[in-house]
Amino acid sequence: PYGEIADGLWLPRGGMYALVQALQRLAASLNVRIYTETDIKQVIPDGRRCRWVVLPDSTAQDFDAVILNADAPAARERLLRDVPGAPRLPAMTPAVLTFYIGLRRPPGGLGHHTVFMPQDARTAFRDLMAGCRVPPDLPFYVAVPSLTDPTLAPDGQATLFILVPLPLPAKCPASGADDLVGFGRGYVMRRLKRHGIEIVEPDILFETAWTPRDWESRFCLHQASAFGAAHTLRQIGPWRWPNRDPYIRGLYYVGASTVPGTGLPTVTISGRLTVERMLHDAR
The missing domain is CATH 3.30.519 (Guanine Nucleotide Dissociation Inhibitor; domain 2)
Incomplete structure (x- = not known):
C-alpha cells in the first residue's frame, strides 16, 4: 500500500491499545460518559427514525442518534430484527x-x-x-x-x-x-x-x-469475519456499506465493513467520517 511505502509503518507508544486509551481520554475531556460491559439487545426505530436502544435489563433509552460500531452487517442483522431497508449482505474477509x-x-x-x-x-x-x-x-x-x-x-x-x-x-x-x-x-x-x-x-x-x-x-462480527467486508470491486467506494443507514434516519455505522474500508488507519477514518455525517444531519 502507498502509505506503508511512502511513510513507513508506525506503532503507537504503549502498543495498539494506547490508541483506544487516547480516544477514551479525549472523550472524557469532552464530558462523554462511557458505559463498559453493557450489551445492547436491540435498536428500535420509530417509523423511519432511530429512537430507542434496549439494554440488557430490557429497559429502553431514547437517543437522538445511534452509532453502531459492531460489524455493520452483524449489527443490522442482530440488533434491528425485521426492520426493512438493510443493504445487501456483503462478501466477507476470512x-x-x-x-x-x-x-x-x-x-x-x-x-x-x-x-x-x-x-x-x-x-x-x-x-x-x-x-x-x-x-x-x-x-x-x-x-x-x-x-x-x-x-x-x-x-x-x-x-x-x-x-x-x-x-x-x-x-x-x-x-x-x-x-x-x-x-x-x-x-x-x-x-x-x-x-x-x-x-x-x-x-x-x-x-x-x-x-x-x-x-x-x-x-459482534458477521460470520466471524475478522476484517469485515472484502475489498472486492463492488464493495469499495460508493458500493460499500454506508456510514449512514439508507432507511433509518439517525442510525450510523462505523468500522471495517463500512466506508472507507478495512485496516486500522482506514477504520479510524471511518470514525471521523461517521461523526462528520452525524453532525451534518443534526444541523
Missing part, C-alpha cells in the same frame, strides 16, 4: 485464529513483522476465500512488538502475536472445530522450527488464544 504469548526472552530470527507464506499460495488463498476447507499449508503472520517498544514487556522478555487466517466457520465447519487451537498452534510451531526459530515450552510465560468464534462473540 476468519482468524490468534495467539498472544509472553516469552522469557526475545525469539531469534523474527523482526517486528514477519509473514510466512505457503508453497502454493494461489491454492491456499483460494481455499481461504472460497471457504471450502482449511488449507494444509497455511499462511500466517507473527509480530514481536516489544522489539520496537520495549515497554510492552518486562525487561529482557518479549511479547509475541500470531495470526492465522481461516475460512469462515459458516462455510467451513473445521474453522470452528474443538481442536482448532491445538491444530493451529502445532502448525505454526513446526513451521517456525523449519526456519530455525524454536520457541521452547519453558520460555512461554503466558499464552492465550482466540478462535474465530471468540472473535465473533467479542466484537
Whole structure:
C-alpha cells in the first residue's frame, strides 16, 4: 500500500491499545460518559427514525442518534430484527485464529513483522476465500512488538502475536472445530522450527488464544469475519456499506465493513467520517 511505502509503518507508544486509551481520554475531556460491559439487545426505530436502544435489563433509552460500531452487517442483522431497508449482505474477509504469548526472552530470527507464506499460495488463498476447507499449508503472520517498544514487556522478555487466517466457520465447519487451537498452534510451531526459530515450552510465560468464534462473540462480527467486508470491486467506494443507514434516519455505522474500508488507519477514518455525517444531519 502507498502509505506503508511512502511513510513507513508506525506503532503507537504503549502498543495498539494506547490508541483506544487516547480516544477514551479525549472523550472524557469532552464530558462523554462511557458505559463498559453493557450489551445492547436491540435498536428500535420509530417509523423511519432511530429512537430507542434496549439494554440488557430490557429497559429502553431514547437517543437522538445511534452509532453502531459492531460489524455493520452483524449489527443490522442482530440488533434491528425485521426492520426493512438493510443493504445487501456483503462478501466477507476470512476468519482468524490468534495467539498472544509472553516469552522469557526475545525469539531469534523474527523482526517486528514477519509473514510466512505457503508453497502454493494461489491454492491456499483460494481455499481461504472460497471457504471450502482449511488449507494444509497455511499462511500466517507473527509480530514481536516489544522489539520496537520495549515497554510492552518486562525487561529482557518479549511479547509475541500470531495470526492465522481461516475460512469462515459458516462455510467451513473445521474453522470452528474443538481442536482448532491445538491444530493451529502445532502448525505454526513446526513451521517456525523449519526456519530455525524454536520457541521452547519453558520460555512461554503466558499464552492465550482466540478462535474465530471468540472473535465473533467479542466484537459482534458477521460470520466471524475478522476484517469485515472484502475489498472486492463492488464493495469499495460508493458500493460499500454506508456510514449512514439508507432507511433509518439517525442510525450510523462505523468500522471495517463500512466506508472507507478495512485496516486500522482506514477504520479510524471511518470514525471521523461517521461523526462528520452525524453532525451534518443534526444541523
